[in-house]
Amino acid sequence: MGFLFGISSGEGLFRQREALEEARSAFLYNPLNCRSMRPVIYDSWLRCLQSGIDPARKRAKDPSEKKENGEISGSSGLCECALPVLTELLVQVQExxxxxxxxxxxxxxxxxxxxxxxxxxAERINLVPGANWAEEEIGTNAIGTGLKAGNPVQVFAAEHFCEGIHDWVCSSAPIADPLTSEVLGVVDVTGNWREAQTHTLALAMMTAKMVGQEMRKQAEIARQQLRERYLAEVRRSQEDGIVVFDGGFNLVEANPRAREWAERATGRSSARVWSDPELRAYFWTRHRSLGQEHGYEVFPQQLGFPGLIQQIFSAGKSIGFLLILRPRGGKRIGKRPADSPWEKVIGRSPSLLAAIEQCDRVAKANVSILLSGETGSGKELFAQAIYRASERRRGPFVALNCGAVPQELCASELFGYAPGTFTGGMKEGKQGKFKQAQGGILFLDEVGEIPLPLQIHFLRVLQEREVVRLGAAKATPVDVRVIAATHQDLEQLVHDGLFRMDLYYRLNVVSIAIPPLRERREDIPLLSEHFLEELAHKYARPGLKLAPFVREFLANIYPWPGNVRELSNSLEHAVLFCRTGTIMMDDLPQPLQHYLGGDSPLSETEQPGVGRTKTNGDPEREELLGLLLQSGGNLSATARRLGVARTTLYRHLEKCGVNKNMSFN
Structure with a gap:
């Protein structure tokens, strides 16, 4: 452990200091010619140079407000556990x-x-309570460098990067959280360089160990109290998801419902979800801004559903937190709160969340947005959500599908017309969509379908913020924000001369891509449950569910060229034709059934006289196919999941008419 110590012994301190001062001067002249230094010191000096710390600095910055210090120390309980140990050892240090x-x-x-x-x-160098001695603040020192290295370290005389600290020797050892191993702070023993001894580092290490033992003892008591509170809450709230954290938002316990919801919402194991650093950081941020003894609501984006956090106290001291997960109105996981602009956008996939985050960031900016995405991917839902999240939400939301309007009528739809302009037209004339959307948002779907001759007039409205009705001579000011959407490649249309470049760039201030359903398959179960819930209510068919094989087919096989709209329509068809409480393959629309029979990964190996597999609505057959699909066609794995021998599985496959050589690749 020699590399930990700044001195080799208590003798010859003057010579050691002189040698270090020469080494430091050589380093500052040329950092590459000082490799003889201890690695922990040399690495620290390099960091100091990169951080721009002044090597001639004389003291640390003035300490911060006492209130802030109290908040910092109180957050981990470090001071409370350390104070009795430090007080007991103080006499030994003073001597x-x-x-x-x-x-x-x-x-x-x-x-x-x-x-x-x-x-x-020490006061002359601001080595006082409240002062910050991080390495980034005052260069190499045992406190800051020990925190950086995460190991015990002694820093002697000119090993300190800043000149004003050369008269000191300091020895530190880190204190780690006994449950998470996270470094919470350091114990440091500091004195004049002439008093340097190697045993001071051993004293710091012993003290840190004693503090750690006391923290472990207190943590075990607190965790037992937290488990008792958890069990009481589970007994009281059997329908809710219950999670208990310690004082640092580290997981202590979670009931099965909370684990299931977390896994379904994120696609990850519940242990990984609840230990996610971003989730912990979110909880900490909310607690510091809203923390109240009676509780406060949280809505972490990672989960996509709300919860209530209550602080847990013991003997007047906070020891942890209780998270109660209770989706509003009994809504399924993956839905957002009813007051969220995004409540109608279902899903938790990374690609969908990325698109939502982009939209959220620009919603309040008064700029044009271009939404690109395949037909049926939900572009209008996104536009409506942007509208609800924007400053224009009190104004109108006006939508126009440019592809559904005949070219000869497109101008009158957009700009309106004056009285008497058209024979058979409205006597009082007509307001166009721009005027109807005054003070709000105009959503133009399939904007690439606007006729080329009309695009220059459209561009003028966007530039001049005024519109001239057909047959009128006077321009009318308009205050409208435009959100355009397209499934086409507008850049290619510009290249082909079918779309004006200047209009393209005017619309494309912010471009956001809406992912197709096949690229966010993890959202399909959530969407399916959402649509089934709505359809069951619409057609008075409560309790409908998908057969396992159908669920696998929808989520993992079918490519969904029509995206979310096709999924919704397919499930509506299935609900209408389902004769039982379970939706089978035969209840789905013909195109989906044909896909299963033809170009799907479930096609049988080619054999003379052998047709494609169909499910024929047999529940046992569909169950077998679902298990085979999940195991990738591995018969041994399928047999293990069923708890039967392979020979028994063969008999079941033969009975259901399933070829055991079927390819699932």
Whole structure:
């Protein structure tokens, strides 16, 4: 462990200091010619150079407000556990003319005491409670460098990067959370360089170990209390998802319902979900801004459903948090709150969340947006959500499908017409879509279908913010934000001379791609449940469910060229034709059944006289096909899941008319 120590012994300190000062000068002249330094010091010096720290600096910055220090130390309970240990060891430190220091994980000093004479000297360099001694603030020192390295370290004299700290020697050891191993702070023993001893590092290490033991003891008591609260809450709220965290939002317990919801919402194991650093950071942010003893609501994007957080106290001290998951109105996981602009957009896939985040970021900016996506992917839903999230939500939302309007009528639809312009037209004339959307948002779907001769007039309205009705001479000011959508490649249309380049760039201030359904298959179960719920209510068919094989087919096989709209229509067809409470393959529309019979991965190996597989609505057959699909056609794995021998599985396959050589690749 020699590399930990800044001195080799208590003798020859002057010579060691002189040698270090020469090495430091050589390093500052040429950092590459100082490889003889201890690696922990050399690496720290390099970081200091890269951070632009002044090597001639004399002292740390003035300490921050005491209130902030209290908040920092209180967040982890470090001070509370450390104080009894530090107080007990203080006498031993005072006898060696040193100071005993405790810092948090950011390098801020929470406790400092010891020899009074040394304390007065330390004040000259701002080594005082509240001061920040992180390496980024004051260069190489045992507190900041120990936190960076995560190991015990001693820094002697000129090993300190800043010149004003050369008269000191400091020895530190990290204190880790006993449950998560996260470094919470360091214990530091500091004194004048002339008093340097190797045993001060051993003292720091012993103290850190004692503090860690006390923290483990307190943590085990707290976790037992948290488990008791968890069990009481589970008994009281059997329909809710219940999660209990410790004081650092580390998972303690989660009931089966909470684990199931988390896994369904994210596609990851519940353990990974609840230990996600981003989720913990979100909970911490909400707690610091809204934390109240009676609880507060949270809505983490990672989960996509709301929850209530309550702080748990023991003997007047906060020991953890209770998270109660209760989707509003009994809605299924994957839906957003009823007051969210995105409540109608179902799904938790990364590609969908990325598109939602982009839209959210630009919703309040008064710029044009171009939504690109395949037919049926939900472009109008996104446009409506942007409208609800925008500052124009109190104005109108006007939609026009440019592809559904005959070319000769497109101008009058967009701009309107004056009285008497057309024979057979409305006597009082007509307002166009731009005027109807005054103060709100105009959504133009299939904008690529606007006739080329009309595009120059459309561009003028966007540029001049005024519209002239057909047959009128006077322009009328308009205040409208345009959201355009297309399934076409507008850049290619520009290249082909079918779309004006200047109009393209005017519309394409922000471009957002809506992912097709086949690229977010993890959302299909959520969407299916959502549509079935709506359709069951619409047609008075409660309790409908998908057969396992149908669920696998919808989620993992069919390519969904019509996207979400096709899924919705297919399920409506299935609900109408389903004779039982379980939707089978024969209940789906013919195109889906034909896909299964033809170009799907379920096609049989080619044999003379052998046709394509059909399910014929047999529940046992569909169950077998579903299991085979999940196992990739592995018969041994399928037999294990059924709990039968392979020979028994062969008999079931033969009975159901399923070829055991069927390809699932």
């Amino acid at each position: 060696t003319s040193h100071l005993l220091i405790l810092s948090d994980a950011q390098g801020r000093i929470n406790f400092l005491d010891g020899d009074r004479r040394v304390k007065r000297q």
